[in-house]
Every structure is written in C-alpha cells, then in structure tokens.
Amino acid sequence: MAAYYKNNEQNIMMIGQLAEDYIIGSNDKTITPILINKSNYLQFTIVPLSDFPIYDELDDDEIKYVSAYASDVGDWHKDDLMTSNEERIESLRGFLSDKLIIFTPQVRKTDDGHYLVAKNIELKMKNDKFISNTEYEVLPIFREDIQYSRTQEDFEARLFQNKAVGSAHHVRQKENEYPLAIIWEESSAEFYVYGGKDFISSQIYNQNVARYDVDLNKIQKFKLNDEWDRYQYTSENQDILFIPSDRLYPENLDSLEEIDISETVNLFIDEQDMTIASNSVESEVIIEKNNNLNNKENVESSINELQSKELAFINRFKMITQKEKLLYSNQDLINFHTAMKSGNLVILAGLSGSGKSKLVSCYAKALNSKPTLKMIPVQPFWQDDSDLLGFVDINNFIYHPGDSGLVDTLIEANSNTDKMYVINFDEMNLARVEHYFAQFLSVMEMDPIDRRINLYSEKESSRLFNSDKYPPFITISTNVIFTGTVNLDESTFTFSDKVLDRANVIKLDILPFSSYYSERNSESEISEEVIIQNVFSLSEREYRSFRNNDSKFSLSEDETELIWKIHEAMYDINSNMGVGWRILRQIDMYLKNLPNNEELSREDALDIQLVQRILTKVRGSKDQLEVIVGEYENKTIKNSYFFELFEEYSSISHFNKSREAVTKKAKELSMNGYTF
Template identity: 35%
Template sequence: MKHQKWEAKFIAVLASEQDVSDIGRDIFVNTSGTPQFSLKIISYEPADFPRDVRYVTCYAEELVKWGFEDNIQDTHLDRCQAVRDFLQDSLLVFQPERRVSKQDFREHYVATNVTLVGKKDNFSDTLSLIPVPVFYEQGLVTLESFRTNLLQRKHVGNNFHVSSNEEDTHGFILFRGKDRKNILFGEFDSHTVAHGGYRFLSSSGVRELELGSLLEEAYEKEGDSVLFFPVNVHEEILEMLNETPPISLPDDAQEAREQAAAGATIEAVETREEQFLEELKRKTKEMGLFYSDDDLYNFHTALKTQSLVILAGMSGTGKSQLVNAYAKALRLPSSQVAFISVRPSWTDDTDLIGYPDTLNNVYRPGDSGLVNTLIRAKKESDKLFFVCFDEMNLARVEHYFSQFLSILETDTRTLKLYNEDLQQRFYNSEQYEPNLTIGDNVFFLGTVNIDETTHQFSDKVLDRANVIELAVLPFHRLLDIEEEKKSRRTEELPYTTEDFWSKGKQPRTVQLTEVELSFLWDMHQTLQNVSLKMGIGPRIVRQIDRYLYNMPDSTPFTRRDAFDKQVVQRVLTKVRGAEDVLLPLVGVYRDAEDTVVESELFQLFNRYSEVSEFIEARMLLIAKARELKRNGYTM
C-alpha cells in the first residue's frame, strides 16, 4: 500500500494522555529529537478515510510558522509541556497523510499543512464538527450566476477543502460575496464532481437563506474554502432551510432558459462520452487486460488534445493492447488502425514515408504503409484512424519522425513527400501528390520500453508528447476481470470523426487559472536557473490547458490530480542528466524516510499546494533522487 494524502481539510484538538493511553504517549520527543504529539479528530471524516483512525500524528515543525519556539536546550519534559501550553487554546486544521514504513509496512497517519484556529468560549471535549463547503464571489462568478447554475443543475466551481466522494454530499453549502454577505443553499441529496467542479442536486428544490449570527458558531481558517459547524448548529440550519420555500428562476429569464437548453446539449454529449468510457473499461476486461481507471481516463483525455501520446512501461504491461482496446471500444475495423513496427536501422524519415526516385520518375512510399494509410484517411475524413508506432524508441525518434514533429502543432498538418517541381515528371503523382494533408481524424501514438537497447527521447519529442507510464496493478485484481471476459455485446456501427470530436474540445482562450499559470512560470524559471536546456515552453502550457479542458465529467481524478499528471507527463520527463546539474532541483535522497530534502522542486510544490498536492510528481522526483544517489545520473 502506497502513501496517500487527503485533500479535504480535517479539524482536531490536541489529544490528552487519557485519550491515547491505549496507543501510546500524547506528547514525547522522538528519536530524531523532535517533539511529536497526537491529535484527536473532531470533524466528520470523508467516506474513504479509515473509520478506525481517530488519532493522527503531528510534529512540532508544523507549529513553527505559527510562532512556536522549541528550545532544544530544555529537558524533554519541558519541551513537551511547551507544546501543550502552545496548543491549549487552539484547534488544528490539517490534511492527513497515510505513510507506510519501508521496514515493516506499518501504516501511520500524519497531519500536514497545519493551521491553527482559536477555541471558542463554549468549546467542550465532546464537540463534534461537520465540514461545509464555501464558494466565493470572484471573477465572473456572482451570487446571481451561482444561484442560476445551482437551479439549472450545472457546475458551480471547484472546492478542494472538502471531500468530493459521492457518499459525502453536503446538506448545504455557503456562498460568500465580496460584501461579506453569507448565503446558504440547500438541502442537497447528491452531487457529482468533474473538471467544471461540483454539481449539487436536490429532490425537494433548492432553498436559500442568509446566514446571520449562527456563523459565529463555525470554526474557519480565513482563506480556506470550508467551515466547520457544530453538529447541533448544523441541524438547526437544516431545519431553518426546510422551513424556507424553494427558489426558482424568474419566468422572464429567457437567457437562463437558453443556457439551460445549451447545458442539456452539453450534458447529452457528456453522457455519450461517459457511455464510451464505460465501453472502454468493459472492453479491456473482456480482452483480459489489466489497467487502472486512472490510466484509461488519462489516455483518453491525452488523445483528445491531439498531441502525440506515448505509452511507456515495463514489458508486458499491455501498451500496444491498450491501443487495440481503445480502437475496439470505438468499434473501428482493423483497417483503420495501423501498427508500425519501428526498426533500429531507421535513420531518417525516408525509412518511414519513402522517397522520390528521380531515376525512374516515381515516388516510392516506405514499406511501413504509413503514407497509404494517411492518403486513405484524407479521402475518408469522416472515419477515425489511429497510427501506433510500436517500440518507438528502437531508433532515434527525432530522426525518422522529424517531419511529423514539425507539423504536429500546426493548424494545417501538411506532410511534404517531395518537391512540387517533380510532380509533372512522376508517373504516380496522381496517387502520391507532393503534399499530403493530415486531418484531425488521424491520431498518432507510440509505445516504448525503457532499457539498454533503446534510445532516450530528445526534448523536441517530449515537448510534443504526453508520456504516460502505465501502472502495474496488484495481481489479485486479475480475478476481478475473469467474470467480465464472459460478457459479450453485439457490435454496433463505428464511431465517426464527428462523434469523437463531440468529445474533443479545444478552448478558444486559455482556461488555466492565474495561480496555475503562476506555478508553471515559477517552475519554468526554476528549471532555467539550473539549465537553459530545461524549461516549459508556451506549447506545453497550451497542451496542459487543453488536457484540463478536455477532462471527462466522469473522470476518477480531480483537476488537481490531472494537473499533477500533466506536470509528470509534460515537464518532469525532461528533468534528467548528471548529479552536479540536477541535485538542486531533485534534492538529496534519504533512505530512512524514502524522501528527499533540499529540493527546489519540492519547495515549489509546497508553495503551490492550492494548485495540487503533486503526489505523482513527488514520487517521480523521489525515484529520480534515488537514481542520482545510486548512479550519479538519472534518465
């Protein structure tokens, strides 16, 4: 079991010695010389948090930024008392993290990103709190637009400080205006979460209530998007909401009705996409394949950005089979899926696409069959075509794929087969014109194995590619797919280009938030300070933007997780080289904690925790730091 961090905020109080008498000491100085103490969770936990975990560990370093001073010259007893005195009037808001010991695989839960809030005068040891999400007026989001979206069952925005699990629907939510007016909406029965954020559903109608003095009963840390209400106050608010009549849109809200109609169309498209993704999951299991939902949705979303998608992983993880399964889920015949086996002898693009034979006055296409596939795709633009380069890095990609790398990012993807002045001389020029346009019905993919027989990708390739490393799942999951293999469905007509692009959207303007763009710029400068060869170009920023914009509604990961994936797939793939260059970026690996210290990238991730927890990016950096320590370089 690997580390896991919950994005939702919890609230806790310093545990007493009596609370933890069965599991250990409440406060002590550990073997590293740091005061360590237990916290008792007093808020409702998300459905995916273990029910038997009521206490988490915290370290004194988390308190330093709040003014705590640990005098290491004092006795252990005095240092522990200093922690107790410092926290006696405070509750602690935090995000828990499950850590697994490398030695004995034991789990323990640690409080991270700790903030302090003062106890209220009526605080008692029996206090139990319920988290309530808060949404803010900002940018184009006003109270009116927020209310309209709620009533039309549309997405109202993200909130990363509360649980998004479908079992954790919040009875009511709070909207906070710039005038500090606090408006409650509820009661909600269920919700969904997608890249557009939350969508709240109520079977009895949405009710609205301005929150008055009861707000004083809530615990909150300014700037957070969550309030913690005592259970009795939470119930009182629900009663007040139920006594309020439901609200509705005014009859003359023509614009709102038009938006609702447009929303219904979009929802129908999203439903078709969800049906396709369910078919994809079913098809992989039917074929006896073994992928996580995260990988399937990640692969699908990356394809929709029209970038080159490269599937990496150890041999036997089913990289080529995933392409096959995807094509079968789209119900494409094999004639629309071209697998091209890359040969180690390929040195330039003539090996792939062919060359002009001026001696015999003909154009000779390469025996890969790629050109003929692209010509057919041009003629049948309503059909989807997939071109997969198997074991793509057996030869140098930037050599044999050079023309394609140049045109992948252009609006009109035109492949030059030979010079126009030769067209009149060639006998087969009608069949093979000098310029071949590649439509948006053609998708390029690659599979790679990383070992001593293969070539590393150049930055020119990585700038244009989503590199996805397929996860190896626990083997007991093989038993789960046996039943799926028995089910069959009748084949229907294949998806068309129009069908696919009803799921593939390209934003007209940049959709990344200001803080996301700030992170990417700071990361670019951090990389550039180490090496001018590393960095984040505008092309990568646009591709990340497209990826996030194209996330399906039913995706199993959040926008924050998706941003993390894109940092791994689009940026960290280029962080490689010798120890003397990378050490400031990657940091020093520590075996005992299986982590890194003195890493500029880790520090950057910490500063931008509001963008993402960067769990996958951190794990990759730890792996790179381990390689640096062992080999003196990383690939």
Template identity: 30%
Template sequence: MTDIVERKELNLKEKNRIEKSYIVGKLAEDSLNLPRLGRDPGKAVTIQGNYGRESIIFYIKPLSKEPQILQTHLGKPSTEVYIGFDNKNMRYLERYGYTQQEDSVNFLRNHFKNRLILFKPFLSYDRARDKYHYNLEIVLDEKIDEEVASSKHYVAIPNYTHYSYQMFESRLMSGNPIELTNYNHTMDIPEFITCGEYLYLIQDENVFRKYEMNDNLYICENPEGIRRIEKPSSFESYLRLGQKGINFAPVEEKNKWVDECNDRGETVPMVMKYRNAKNKKAVEKEENKNEVNFNIFKSDDNSDISESDFMKRLDYLARSKKLRYSVDDLYNFHTSVKTSNFTILGGMSGTGKTELARLYAEALKMEEGDNLLFIPVKPSFTEPSDLLGFLNQQTGVYHESEIGLASFLYKASQNPNKMHMVLFDEMNLGQVEHYFSDFISILEFQNEKRLLRLFNQNVNCVQLHFANGIEIGSNVLFIGTANFDETTRDFSNRMLDRSNVIILDKLSFLEAKKYEEEKVDTVEDYEEKEKTEIRSPNVPITTANFVSWIEKNISIAALEDDELSILDKLHDEISNYDSQTGVSFRIVNQIASYLQNVPKNEEDVPFIDRKDAFDYQIKQRILSKVRGHQDQIEDLVGIYQEDYQPGRIRMILSENESLKCEKSIEYLKQKAKELTQNGYTL
C-alpha cells in the same frame, strides 16, 4: 500458540477475506493473562523453543475493529491478542537491521514501544485439536508520541480513489457500486469515507449494502444517510498507517468529526441538487458559445455516441479482456489523445502499453488493415524514408516503404469522417529525432494545417495523388509506445514538447488477481455490475462524433492563478539548470487544453478531478523532460540517502496544499532513486 473455542471451521473464501483485512495494534502490556508460549510467562516479547532453532514471539493487542466473522463464527474476544513470530516477519524486521542485533528480545521490546502496528491476521487451523490460532503479518508501523499512544482505539477510514469526488457522489446517488480498496466485506460498514477534499459520514450501517459480486464493492441504498464536509484543516495530521485506500484515526478525533458532520454537513442529495442546477446553467452558456458547424464531416448516421458512453465502452473492453488498467489510466489516456497531436505510452516492459493503444482502437471500432496501421519500429530506422519511402527522380516513381504509411495517410485524407490511427510500437528503438523528423515538424500545426510533403513540389512524380502532399486531418490519431531502458534511445526535448508522455504504472499482483477473477464477459455483465447502460456499444465513432468531444481554442486564461503560479516557479527552476528546457507557452496551452477536455459523465461531472488532471500534466508534460546526470539535476529532483531528500521541484509542488501533485512527487522520487543508483536518470 494460543487456543480458542472453535465454533465453526471457516471455508477458504472466508479465511482469505480475513487475511486480506487490515488491523491496527500495538505491543501488549506485560501480563500473566498473556498466552504462556515462551520462556518468560507474562512477557509481551519472549523466546519460544528450548532445542534447535529458537524464535522470538511477541503479542500484539488489536486497537481497531477486527473482521466480524472472528466474533460471529469463532467467538474470538476483542481483547485476545495476536501472536507474531520473528521468523514469519523478517521482511518487516530487516528494515531495522534485526538480524544484526545481539539481544533480539530487548531490541523488539524497545522497538515496539510507542509504535503503532498495521498488520494482517493470519489464521491456522489445528485440525487435531479442532482450534484456530491467531497469528499476524506486519505490513508497516508508525512511531508516535506518548499523547497519541494513549488512544485506546482507532477507526478505519477507507479512501475512495477510483473517481473524482463528483463521480463518487454521482455513483452514490445512482446506486452504482463503489470499490473500497483494502476494506472488504469481513468488516463493518465504515463510519467514514474520504474522497478528494471531502469527508463523508455514514450515519447508519443500512446506508450501504455489500455487493456480492466483489468482496470490496458496496452499493449506496440511502444517500440521505450520508453527510459531507470539507476535511478539517488538521484532518491529515491525525491519520495513521496510511495504506492504499485506507487510513486509521484515533477514536477521539472520530467523535469530533461526527459532531462536525452532524452540525454543518450537507447530505449527498443536497450537494447534487445544487451542483446540477449550477452545471445546467454552465452547460447552456457553453452550448450557446461553442456552436460549431461540422458539415464537412456529416453523414446520414445520426447515432452519435456520448463521450460518457465511450468511456464506459473502453472500461468494459479492458475488463472483459482481463487487461490490468486502472480507470484513471483510461481517462488520462483518452484525454491525452483528444488534446495532444502525439501521445506516447511509456513504462517498463510488460505493463500493457501496446495493448492499451490497440484497446483504444477497438473501442473506436477500428480494424487493422483498414483504418489502424501498426508499425513495429526497428533499430535500423534512421531517416524519414524508412517510414515513408522515397522518390526516384530519374523515373518519377515514388517508392513507398514496406510499411505503407504514405498510402494509409492518403486513404485517411479521402475518408475524412472515418477515424484512423497510426501506432508506432517501441518507437525509441530507432533514433526518433531522425526517422520521425518530418512528423515532428507537422506536429507543430493545428489539424487543419497539417500537410505532409513527401518531396519537393517542383519535382515530377507519376503518382499524382502524392504530388501536392497529403493532408492529415482530425481523423488521424498518432500514438507511440516506448520502453525507457539501456536498449532504447532518448526522446529529444523537441519531441517531448509536442507529446503527452504517459507512464503506465504496474498494478500489484493482488490487484491484478482481482481483474483475473472478475466476471465481465459480456456487455450485460458490465451493465449489471456497474448498474449502468452502455448505449450503442458496437457503433463506430465517426470523426464528427470524436471532434464533438473536443473543446478547442483554449488559452492560458483557462488556468487558475495558483496553477499558473506553480508553472511559473517550475519554469524558473528548470530553466536555471538548462535554459532550453523550461515551461514554454506551448506546454502551458496544452495543459490548459487537457484540463478543459477531461471527459464528463451524464451529470456533467468530470471523470478526473481537476487537481489530479493538473498533476498528470505536470508529470507528463514537464517532468518527462527533467533528465540528465546527478551533478546536473540533483538539486532539482532530490536524492535518496536513507530516505528521500527533496529537491527544488518537490518544494514547489508541496507549497500549495490544494494542489498536492502526489503522482508527480512519486515520479520525482523514482527519478531520485535512479540518480542515486545510476548517477543519471532518463
């Protein structure tokens, strides 16, 4: 291992920060200046060790900026190489069949030629010699042509994905922290950040301050120092080694983008000033158009909570309980609950489906035993009476099931301004189409027309309050959780047609660790960290308040032409393999309602960008119904051989560059893997 001059031993936090950073490099050129650790001095790939097990070592030259602390504390020259060991990078090398190679040295020399390497530094401290050694862990690589390979330096460009670009700009203006995933405080302030379709030039390192509460948080202190342009048409083609939240680009292109931003870019305050003026006019017009009388709900409490404050309340509760949800999951779930008669939370076991539903109930200030009913579904559920009970026609007595659902719904009908929730946990353990059939029929109607009849009107019943049925109003939310595996039953298309199916993604364990370490125990902690205020965090959400967040009577006209074009093409392709499965008018109307009901912040900026909202709906409303055996849907979904071979749906989703549908495409890839491995997909 190579020796360096050691100035100061790093503490554990500093070392961990360095080892979480990303650096671009390439195989060093052969030179006698390389460390002399192997049998072939001056060779960039060589064998180390003369006895026992031999290992192959290789030297990687850094091409992007390294963590500042390596220079400031340890005196590492930027020209000094990192040393890789084959036995420390087997996970990466086995992708290329490394252990099957007869000549490992020549294989690596050829393999690394014209290849960029993304790696994480790994530091080991030699206490006896009082020195540090610079090793590395390869994350991924990218084969490039010789012209691109000639670039001497690459620039890290963080990609902000936590909010829409409007929300990003709003946070820049208000001084709220922004999180740059995989770009921590060991690095210089970035020159560029991307968000949505825009490229932001940071003109001065003093524009941002590193926020001490988290290694990846930054606060904008001078928004005037940030200029924005739309990404150049060729922008994506120059990005290399994309990792979550970060990309790299050749310095030559970076310099061109700097010039473009300086020549035609707008500062963030200029952008916000124009947007606020435009939004003000739109809001005034919408308020005049949508005056709604909620007299039947009115109470003496006028302390309505804004939807923006409710979203902050929901985010605070999730983080205070160390629950591992992305903010996009929270926004998506809330919008789905608002606009869908039934919302299903799906995914692998242990992803927090039930906890999210309970968290939402807590944010609404519901309590189990009062206005929250938790129903653990059993495999024995086969008919509606398992949920609701039955009428004994001889005695005229209605016998409720032990669940108490009928009484719960009746109580809700008598308290129209109090929100209620019914949570069906693991609902597809039973045959949903059978035990849930009464509800499936009701879900077809608007809230004001939903009437649950427990028995025929002409039959005598001693419980008079059940005789005319139970009205199910806007104050009752229906949510279900479901696992999709061999222990559960499929949902029918009829059920899926009336539901939003949200598949919760499992966060990486590194991301989960951040949630565990974050200190947000009180509302004050959250407000301090987010530089915001949660108004009335303990006030219950009334029905009038909740309904005021919903924009109703949305039609297909709310959709853009390019969105409708994609939906038409998807319908044609899907209905070709199953005429009963296409994209119905009901689904299109529900998609339009979702897009128009995405919550907005105080500046009237949507929490979810429209293209991402459309992407969610393709995945949740349409792709959830694409399932079956390989010979049926392989042409639609695609298949995995060595790599993903796209199907017809992927082709449609990739046609429009402005609607990338990245979540839907990833979902398709997952289905393609299931087809390849199992011969079918659920």
C-alpha cells in the same frame, strides 16, 4: 512601467505583416520596423491589415500599429544572442518577410498614453496571391453545433429569422462591427459564404453566441472554390477566415457558384416583415428574456448530451480492455483518453509486455467496431523520414512508398474523413524519433489545412508514373490520431525536447497480479454484442465534439504560478531546460478537456500533467539537479526544492505522482550520478 489595460480587453484576432519601413506614430514619433530594446530583446512592428476593434478610450493615433517581441515567435525562430545586433535584426527580418502574422491585440497603458502589443501569435506563409498592404476582412466560420445549428438548413433558418446561429470567437462583437459576410462549413469540408451588399445591418453577441439582423432581400449564397484558397488564411482554431476585402465585391463573388436560396428566403420574408411591424420595446424585452432562458436551457441540455456520449465511449473503452484481459486503473484509462482527444501525440511507456500496444488497439476498437488501426513497427536503422515515407526512383520515374504502409493509410484517411484512424508507432524509440518523424513533429502544431507532409519535390510530379496515386504531399487530416509505445532500456534512444514538447508521455502503472483474479471473478465474460450495444462507433465529428476548444485560459493563478516556479528552477540550472508556452497551453488544453468523471479529479490531473509534460524534461547530472530534485537517503528525500513547491501549493493537489517521479529521479542521481 506598462500595465495591461483590462477595460479594453477584447479576445479578437487580427492579421498583419512586418512593417516594411519606418512608421510615423503618435506625437510624430518614428517607429522602427525591427529594433533591439533596452532589455536586449528583439522587438518588431506589425502593420495591421484588418480592422482594429473599437477602443473607447484610445485615440486613432494610438492604434496605427502593433508592437511584438521575437520571444513570441520563439517556437519558429531562434534569436541567436551570440551574433551581432545587425545579424539578429536581419535574421528576424528574413524570417518574417514571407509570412503574415495573426495575433490578438492587447492594450498597454503607460504614463505617456497607450500602445498595442501582439499576443497569441500565429504565422502563415504568404500565398501566391498576396499583395502587400491589402485590406482583409475577418469572417466567422460556423459549423454543426448541437446547441444551435445541427445542419446547414438549421443554420439558414435561424439566420433568416434573426436568431442565434452559433458560437463565434475572435471576431469584433460590438453592434456596429458586424462582418461583411459569414461562412458555413459542411462536414464534407465544403464551405459556403453568405454575402450581399449591406445584407447585415447589425449584430448582437451574448457569451460569444452570434445573432445577426439580416435583410432577406439582399442575401446571397455562394459555394467557395479552390481559387479562394489562394487568397484566404484561417486561424489555428479554424473559427475565423481572413480574406482580402475586394474578394467580397459583387464582381468577385459572381465568380463563385451561386446557390439559389430564393425559395427558402421567401418562406421567411413575410414572417420577418410582420415581426418588424409588430415589434415594440416591451415585446423585445420579453423575447430577449425568453431567448436568454431558452439559450441557457439549450446549453445545459447540450453539455449533458455531450458528457453522456463521452462517458458512454469511455465505458466502452473500459469494457474492451477488460475483455482483452488488460488490467489498468480507470485513472490510467481516462488519462489516456483525455490525452488522446486534447493532444496530437501520445506516447505510452512501461515495461515490455505490459500491454501498451494492445491498449492502443482497444482504443481504436472503441472508436470503431471495425477499427482503422495502423501498427507501424519502428526499425532501428531508420535515419530520416525517407525510411518511413519512401523515396523517388529517378531511374524508373516512380515513387516508392515506405514499407511501413503509413503513406497509404494517410491517403485512405483523406478519402474517409468521417472515420477515425489511429496510427501507432510500436517501439517508437528504437530509432531517433526526431529524425524519422521530423516532418510530423513540425506540422502537428499547424492549422489542419497547413498540416502537409512532403513526399517529394512538386517539380518531379509530372515525371512520375504514379504521381496520381502518390501526390507530392499529403495532408494530415483531423481524423488521424498518432500514438507511440516505448520501452526504456539500453537498446533504445531517449527523447529529445522537440519530442517531449509535443507529446504526453504516459507511464502506465501495473496493477498487483492478484487483481487479475478479483477482476475475473467480479466481471463475467463480456460478449462482443454487449460492447457494441454500449455505444455506436464514432465518426470524426462526433469524436471531435468531445474536445473543448475554448481559447479562454483555464489554469488558475496558483496553478500558473506553480508551473512558472518549476520553470524558473529548471531554467536557472540549464537555459535549455524549462517550460515553454507550448507546454503551458497544452496542459491547459488537457485540463479543460478532462471528462466529467469520478476516477480522475482536476487535482490529480494537474499532478499527472506535471509528470507527463514537465518532469520528463528534468535530465542531467547530480551536480546540476540535486538542488531542485533533492538528496536521496534511506528511502527519503531531503532538501528538495520541488518538494517544497508541492507543500507550498498543496491546496491545489497532493502531487502524489509528482513526488514519486521526483523521488525516482533523486534515487537515480544517488545511484548513477545522472538521471534521464
């Protein structure tokens, strides 16, 4: 049996492609590009195009290739077990043939030796400049970081002085595994590459913070152009860039616009020479200790600063809801904010007239005193995305954007990337969301640069009079947040799993009506001036700084076990019902983005996530579900497997919200014979 080999755990990312032919592995073993293994799982072989990290215990023969499983690309490709083995293999081959694979290699150990397995897979379409078996370099991307480099000038000063420049994830971190170049991203989405032959001689990483030893006489700075986009690939987290190695050759770098940094560099050359001449072992130890102490203090100070800004924003949000006479619990408001900053789509459910749309409006106003909010009333006759986005009038050679105004808002957002936009679909489920919102559901999980919505075929662009204003596709920028409000009654549609897998569905609690008087008496009229003074309007970068993008998995073992047992129970009843990796990752992302607050604890947040992300998928007949939901009798629940799990894992949460949700479903099963 294979075991995960923790001694060689390195959270790096590589890029590769599906093996085009058989490979001769270790011990002259022939490796098949795609096969069906003994457990009837599709397994395929990745040929790496970037360098492996250094594995001390592995032989070179053991790291020629990486194994992967079709289940790890299940979000994009379905393995149809009803077809023949040959058809299954060819289907996967066809799917992967035009894609590159970004992955984390994990070492597995068996009695026969070691092998590598690809995990955390991301897929990228091969661009038009791709050449098979091209070697790629992995370059870290640095950007504004309040802990280290607040500006590009700060970054350069720290780089030229061999100081820590910022956090770098998913790159090789040993001293001699330094990159050939590094990238700086400006807030305006302009990219600069720092390169030059042998300008880096070594690197030091401390808790993912990078410091490079650079030769100032060799360093060059270039501004990247659109041509590079045709060669490069970026990771989902936008923290690394894969580029063909030959693009870093001097003759190719010369094709870029070189930025003269000689004046800045000369300021540091004398200081660097003096530092090198005076270095000693003793002084290095003292400096390193002081640096570690300063880094720790800087990190703590930065975290406190971010938390203070976020809490100020939350207080502003609360004050605006009070001014608008909306009565929601602080827990609901923090839940809504956490879901907004950590996810791609938030849906508010509740009684008609309970203030769902107004709550979205309050959040937009908290982001900007002059809110950029687009309310889109969904129409029941919408059948596909042309009803939302518009269509091409072939007879008059013009593109007609949809009456919703969504296209114009997205174009405006692309022109104002420093400003946050909130787009709300009012009564979202009057039409089938998975039909009119299909493109958006598909691209929401992609890298920001790949989040493109097609308006019409690119071939038609030259024939249309208004193609300059309305291009064939629009990019969904990171400054756009999508929300929806829904009523759950006989006039609406239920959500498909495709929607539920991508959204936090929040059912807002209505507070007792008497609380209106206590709230009115305890809070005097809040002036607009007080609200505005409470915290300034937030830019996209400031708002995104609230988000914790750390890729490290934060769910505890007990939390993960509980979710797995819930998945197994659901899957045993219906193989189309369960908890996929996407939901698990998004629950993890939500929990590690929980603000430092007193109203919503991690225990309660986990409970809320079970309700919003998992229990919404428990739908079906009494015959199917009663065994896990339980029997409703005299306002109590009996024989509920879910309740048994809540008791078993009571140390991590009281699960009050989950118990309420399960009880409601059991009641629906008892009264109607089904629940939805």
